[in-house]
Amino acid sequence: MTIETVSETRSHGGTQGVYTHQSSATGTLMTFSVFVPDHVPGEKLPVLLYLSGLTCTHANVTEKGEFRSPCAAHKVIFVAPDTSPRGDDVPDDEGYDFGKGAGFYVNATQAPWSANFHMRSYIEDEMPQVLADNFAMADMDLLGITGHSMGGHGALTIALRNPARYRSVSAFSPIVSPLNCPWGEKALAGYLGPDRAAWREYDACALIDDGARLPDLLVDQGLADNFLEGQLKTHLLAEAVDRAGMEATIRMQPGYDHSYYFISTFMADHVAWHAERLSA
Numbered sequence: 001m002t003i004e005t006v007s008e009t010r011s012h013g014g015t016q017g018v019y020t021h022q023s024s025a026t027g028t029l030m031t032f033s034v035f036v037p038d039h040v041p042g043e044k045l046p047v048l049l050y051l052s053g054l055t056c057t058h059a060n061v062t063e064k065g066e067f068r069s070p071c072a073a074h075k076v077i078f079v080a081p082d083t084s085p086r087g088d089d090v091p092d093d094e095g096y097d098f099g100k101g102a103g104f105y106v107n108a109t110q111a112p113w114s115a116n117f118h119m120r121s122y123i124e125d126e127m128p129q130v131l132a133d134n135f136a137m138a139d140m141d142l143l144g145i146t147g148h149s150m151g152g153h154g155a156l157t158i159a160l161r162n163p164a165r166y167r168s169v170s171a172f173s174p175i176v177s178p179l180n181c182p183w184g185e186k187a188l189a190g191y192l193g194p195d196r197a198a199w200r201e202y203d204a205c206a207l208i209d210d211g212a213r214l215p216d217l218l219v220d221q222g223l224a225d226n227f228l229e230g231q232l233k234t235h236l237l238a239e240a241v242d243r244a245g246m247e248a249t250i251r252m253q254p255g256y257d258h259s260y261y262f263i264s265t266f267m268a269d270h271v272a273w274h275a276e277r278l279s280a
């Protein structure tokens with residue numbers, strides 16, 4: 001799978017790139033960013049995928065996430081895909097929480113969304129192949145996944161469905177149970193239809209209740225986050241991991257909100273946590 005280079009810029013002892021490619025999963029042109037720390041020829045580096053939240057493109061975390069210094073220090077490649085298909089032919093919704101910028105990391109089954117909204121396949125299957133084909137230094141056997149809010153939901157559910165593929169999993173202020181929040185109910189009903197049983201594979205708490213397990217997990221959540229009570233409901237994840245007897249570090253951070261000021265504050269902790277688990 002070939003990619004086109006939009007830009008490559010030297011930063012923090014590495015190269016920050018932005019690329020496009022024609023996606024077979026979404027049928028659209030997709031843009032993503034990759035930070036590659038300096039390395040010796042032939043060296044292989046672990047890869048951390050970051051899934052962004054509602055309204056985001058690759059650019060939000062690339063510009064505001066402050067991951068480059070820790071990734072350079074730990075020699076971790078950082079990959080930021082888009083959150084949905086884009087383009088004039090792609091259907092959209094008037095709300096910020098559905099349609100473009102809000103792919104929810106599902107494979108939509110309902111028209112008109114089912115034509116392009118295949119973000120599950122895009123992240124699980126196509127993006128790893130794109131990286132393997134175009135970034136020779138990427139060790140795709142050393143893969144971690146993280147994300148923010150809707151992207152935290154994506155990271156948790158993708159890892160819970162594919163525990164052997166991801167050696168490390170974390171999330172910033174994730175939506176932990178789309179079955180039980182307005183953002184999730186709108187998105188899953190729209191993309192998957194009214195049968196709530198079909199939603200369970202896209203709900204971290206339901207996946208855990210249904211038997212999925214990870215060896216461990218790191219979550220940071222701001223206590224001053226406006227979305228905590230109505231949408232994110234971190235306590236549901238804490239209860240699910242307790243019921244399952246699953247290892248998880250869930251840190252409630254006083255004073256922090258939902259923004260990239262919060263994410264960037266704890267980004268170095270997350271990169272270090274992944275690097276420890278991704279060291280060969």
Ligand SMILES: N[C@@H](CCC(=O)N[C@@H](CSC=O)C(=O)NCC(=O)O)C(=O)O
Pocket residue numbers: 052053054055056060096148149150151258259260
């Ligand atoms: N515009 C909306 C809120 C949108 C928002 O807060 N988006 C977050 C992710 S929310 C969950 O997925 C985000 O990352 N925004 C981009 C950024 O750069 O901050 C509203 O006004 O309520």
